[in-house]
Amino acid sequence: MHCVACHGPLGEGDGPVAAVLAGTVPNLRTLSERNGDKFPADTVASYIDGRSFPAAHGARMMPVWGEVFDGTSQLVTGAEGAQTRIEGLLAYLRELQYR
């Protein structure tokens, strides 16, 4: 629902919005491959959350999902906590990794 526009239906970085972004949308199926065949759960979780992303790291094109998922953003509200949403995403991304 929130990710397909940029990351594409299978997370391969080929969503319709990817074409109009200034940078490249990464393939989310190679997260493990690019990390010595280990799924980098902590890094991925904090990147998706985004609230602790230091501005000094340069421009971030991806939205800050932590605020969306915890209901403090106007985009989506609900009782479900950001942590639960991100954990669900991690389980899904883990399944998407090429083997």
Ligand code: HEC
């Ligand atoms: C507006 C387009 C856009 C949307 C929507 C989006 N992303 Fe991203 N995502 C990006 C871009 C671009 C990057 C590359 C880093 C950057 O510029 O922020 C990225 C990076 C990532 C990364 C780090 C990948 C790596 O190689 O380290 C993860 C994980 C990720 N996105 C997951 C998600 C998830 C999960 C969602 C949905 C909740 C989502 N993204 C929605 C554009 C988007």
